[in-house]
Amino acid sequence: DAGVIQSPRHEVTEMGQEVTLRCKPISGHNSLFWYRQTMMRGLELLIYFNNNVPIDDSGMPEDRFSAKMPNASFSTLKIQPSEPRDSAVYFCASRTGPGASTDTQYFGPGTRLTVL
Amino acid sequence: GDSVTQMEGPVTLSEEAFLTINCTYTATGYPSLFWYVQYPGEGLQLLLKATKADDKGSNKGFEATYRKETTSFHLEKGSVQVSDSAVYFCALTNFGNEKLTFGTGTRLTIIP
DSSP states (O other), X not given: OOOOEEEOSEEXXXXXXXXXXXXXXXXXXXXXXXXXXXTTTEXXXXXXXXXXXXXXXXXXXXXXXXXXXXXXXXEEEEESSOOGGGOEEEEEEEESOXXXXXXXXXXXXXXXXXXX | OOEEEEOOSOEEEETTOOEEEOEEEEOSSOXXXXXXEEOTTSOEEEEEEEOSTTOEEEETTEEEEOBXXXXXXXXXXXXXXXXXXXXXXXXXXXTTEEEEEEOOOEEEEEEO
16 A cells, blocks of 8 residues: 655755645545654644644644645645745655544655745 | 653763663553664654553664553663664653654763
8 A cells, every 4th residue: 555645756846836745645644744844843733634624733833834625535735935934854654534633644755844 | 742751861871881871751541652763864663552552662672661650651672783873752642632742852872
């Protein structure tokens, strides 16, 4: 089975540009999580969805960040406009579904974002 | 709120040495506990987990026991290998709070 798929794997952009990160969760998984990893702050949960509905977006840093999940097999994280401090590795993870907190979250390989 | 405190790194050991990475947690109720591993350039992978007190999770020679009395979930391995070099994260989830709460991670380097 394919794992969580993220694209692109690497993104280099200039300050002020729009950036869109993409995620395809594991088929049959109904919970999806977006994380950001930096040296300074470690792993931070940005937002998560259950059954395509955003449940907790309290980790989204500011209005420049937005996330959507139009269907069960696709999610996007958009940054507009991007800033150098957004440079980080962004991970997507999926899990079987709501109420399954004991189940494993499966992580994608991440997107390394560099904003110049 | 829930939190995880992890042993500060980095940790450097010789091959075949005994490994312990300490992890303690603060949480109400009965959280589930996890160890994730991140190899260079990759995403996180589940290493092992335990979902109730006194459970022992084990995988690839690693073990951790869920100790509710000491709120701990220390990771151990009897004989480490160079291929174990990675960053290790302790984490928890809690009923009613589905997100993973991570520790800061411990970078482990094994030298031949």
